[in-house]
Amino acid sequence: MNLSDIIGPVMVGPSSSHTAGAVKIGTVSRKLFGEKITKAEILFHGSFLSTGKGHGTDRAIVAGLMGLSVDDDRIPDSFQEAEKRGFDFTLSGTDLGENAHPNSVKLILHGENDKKMEIVAASVGGGRINIVELDGISANFSGDMATLIVHNMDTPGHVAKVTGLLHVLSINIATMQLYRSKRGGDAVMVIECDSEVPEAHRKWLAEQDGIIRVTYLSQIPEELSPEDLAHQYREKKVED
Amino acid sequence: MYDSLNEICLAAEKTSRAFWQIIMEDDCAEQGITEEQSMENMRRMYAAMKQSDAHYEPDRLSGSGLVGTEAAKLRNRRNEGKMIADRFTADIMIRALRVSESNACMKRIVAAPTAGSCGVLPAVLITAQKKYDLDDDKIMEAVFVAGGIGGVIANRASISGAEGGCQAEIGSASAMAAGALTYLMGGDCREICNSAALALKSLLGLACDPVAGLVEVPCVKRNVIGAVNAVTATDMSLAGIMSKIPPDEVIDAMRGVATHMGSAIRETGEGGLATTPTGIDIRNMISMAQNNN
Numbered sequence: 238m239n240l241s242d243i244i245g246p247v248m249v250g251p252s253s254s255h256t257a258g259a260v261k262i263g264t265v266s267r268k269l270f271g272e273k274i275t276k277a278e279i280l281f282h283g284s285f286l287s288t289g290k291g292h293g294t295d296r297a298i299v300a301g302l303m304g305l306s307v308d309d310d311r312i313p314d315s316f317q318e319a320e321k322r323g324f325d326f327t328l329s330g331t332d333l334g335e336n337a338h339p340n341s342v343k344l345i346l347h348g349e350n351d352k353k354m355e356i357v358a359a360s361v362g363g364g365r366i367n368i369v370e371l372d373g374i375s376a377n378f379s380g381d382m383a384t385l386i387v388h389n390m391d392t393p394g395h396v397a398k399v400t401g402l403l404h405v406l407s408i409n410i411a412t413m414q415l416y417r418s419k420r421g422g423d424a425v426m427v428i429e430c431d432s433e434v435p436e437a438h439r440k441w442l443a444e445q446d447g448i449i450r451v452t453y454l455s456q457i458p459e460e461l462s463p464e465d466l467a468h469q470y471r472e473k474k475v476e477d
Numbered sequence: 478m479y480d481s482l483n484e485i486c487l488a489a490e491k492t493s494r495a496f497w498q499i500i501m502e503d504d505c506a507e508q509g510i511t512e513e514q515s516m517e518n519m520r521r522m523y524a525a526m527k528q529s530d531a532h533y534e535p536d537r538l539s540g541s542g543l544v545g546t547e548a549a550k551l552r553n554r555r556n557e558g559k560m561i562a563d564r565f566t567a568d569i570m571i572r573a574l575r576v577s578e579s580n581a582c583m584k585r586i587v588a589a590p591t592a593g594s595c596g597v598l599p600a601v602l603i604t605a606q607k608k609y610d611l612d613d614d615k616i617m618e619a620v621f622v623a624g625g626i627g628g629v630i631a632n633r634a635s636i637s638g639a640e641g642g643c644q645a646e647i648g649s650a651s652a653m654a655a656g657a658l659t660y661l662m663g664g665d666c667r668e669i670c671n672s673a674a675l676a677l678k679s680l681l682g683l684a685c686d687p688v689a690g691l692v693e694v695p696c697v698k699r700n701v702i703g704a705v706n707a708v709t710a711t712d713m714s715l716a717g718i719m720s721k722i723p724p725d726e727v728i729d730a731m732r733g734v735a736t737h738m739g740s741a742i743r744e745t746g747e748g749g750l751a752t753t754p755t756g757i758d759i760r761n762m763i764s765m766a767q768n769n770n
Contacts, residue, residue, distance in 0.1 A: 238478065238628075238631055238632075239478060239504065239507050239508055240478065240500070240503075240504040240507070240508070240515075240518075240621075240624045240625075240628060241508070241518060242590075242631075243478075243589070243590050243623075243624045243627035243628050243631060243636070243653075244519065244522045244587070244589050244590075244598075244620055244623065244624040244627070245518075245522050245587055245588060245589070246587070246588060247521075247522070247525040247585060247586075247587050248585065248586065248587075248588055248592065249583055249584065249585050249586075250579065250580030250581060250582070250583055250584060250585075250586050250592050250595070250692070251539075251580050251581045251582075251583060251592055251593075251691070251692040251693070252592050252593065252692050253588050253591050253592045253593075254637075254639070255692075256583070256592070257588070257592070284690065284745070287690065288689065288690030288691060288746065290540075290767050291540060291541055291689060291690065291691040291693075291763060291767075292690075292691065292692070293540070293583050308585055310584075310585060312583065313583040339745075362637040362639060362640070363588070363590070363591065363636065363637060364588065470525055470528075470585060472521065472524045472525075472528075
């Protein structure tokens with residue numbers, strides 16, 4: 238947390254956790270998916286399910302999945318915007334269990350060539366979020382840093398390979414977590430980095446033996462169209 | 478961010494700098510930005526606060542229909558010359574309603590520290606700027622003061638209703654606004670912190686009990702007391718009235734009170750005003766309307 242979290246962000250109301258946080262879950266998930274989303278299944282849990290409608294959580298998540306930012310004035314009308322763009326989504330409820338954060342959502346994103354990704358995320362307050370699960374395996378990251386997520390077979394040597402690559406590239410690791418489904422099963426590394434990991438090196442990594450998949454969250458902002466920019470907050474002279 | 482108001486004062490006193498400069502320098506170090514960038518960020522936030530006030534729509538209701546149009550009603554009363562409060566206090570009340578109603582109506586606001594308490598700081602800053610004809614740079618400095626106080630509260634206690642109840646949201650916003658206003662009125666570091674302490678003390682224990690779980694009832698109107706409370710704390714502080722409990726200890730007390738609060742009054746909508754017979758009726762009405770959609 239820093240000063241910009243105390244004074245800010247500029248956001249569309251009414252709730253930093255239920256609205257701004259929901260937009261952010263959408264934008265981070267969109268980036269993690271990394272390509273065009275053909276269909277999004279959105280399943281709300283807990284407080285997101287019971288009070289989400291009144292807080293615009295449903296519209297906020299759809300806005301985020303389309304790449305709109307927390308200050309975009311089209312958030313209240315994001316369903317109409319989705320129709321205009323041909324963005325396909327469904328909304329429903331789910332029970333993620335009593336250990337899940339009350340402000341949780343599960344997203345099942347579909348893309349071309351049967352690409353599919355399942356994300357469980359929570360809005361943990363003040364617009365900050367936590368990605369809790371990725372494709373059924375635990376994760377725990379905020380989406381605020383360049384994040385490298387490597388799914389690999391649970392066999393020796395993969396951590397050394399990944400950290401070796403980061404070492405060669407002089408990329409500093411901020412946090413690192415390891416999870417596995419079971420011994421000898423699927424494992425996942427979640428590495429938050431202080432700088433971006435170049436695409437060519439991520440591709441190289443994905444081709445290595447025992448590496449199942451490399452997912453990446455970049456902090457480089459998406460290029461926005463002039464229309465998108467026009468709907469964000471801009472300073473205007475205030476008339477009295 | 479600092480985790481002690483006393484430390485900020487000591488840092489300021491040791492180097493003969495203002496409270497706001499200490500916060501700005503800390504922000505630069507923390508975010509790796511220049512002083513110009515840090516000041517530009519705060520200027521931009523204040524400009525956005527002014528817009529959130531200017532873009533109020535007097536006829537608009539929130540999605541649930543529970544709030545909206547209140548600021549316009551109060552303004553009419555003021556224009557008729559019937560309000561008991563003086564012009565300055567009346568304007569603060571009206572602005573607090575304008576901004577927090579806009580928030581409930583899914584319009585653009587600045588979370589300060591949260592969206593639910595977004596009306597407090599703009600109400601105090603904009604109204605003081607108009608009354609005392611202050612320039613934007615002076616207000617920008619006051620925004621740093623507010624941010625510094627909020628940062629200490631976030632570090633020592635909480636600024637989240639789900640963790641600390643409404644005292645952590647409206648209480649924090651009020652303490653931040655009190656410190657900022659005291660600075661604008663010429664208060665020094667100790668007077669700024671004393672003012673924040675007086676404001677926070679008056680709102681200790683405030684429950685977060687939103688009807689139907691929405692940031693509407695009672696949140697919108699609590700922004701009014703948060704803003705007006707900042708004025709009374711400033712007047713007391715500048716009159717030399719001291720909080721007998723030091724500012725950092727008041728914040729610690731807020732954290733302590735939060736630990737005694739059940740989850741029913743921490744933003745779940747399961748206690749307080751939310752579970753009064755009328756509160757429950759409203760919740761049922763809203764959920765019926767939703768199911769019919």
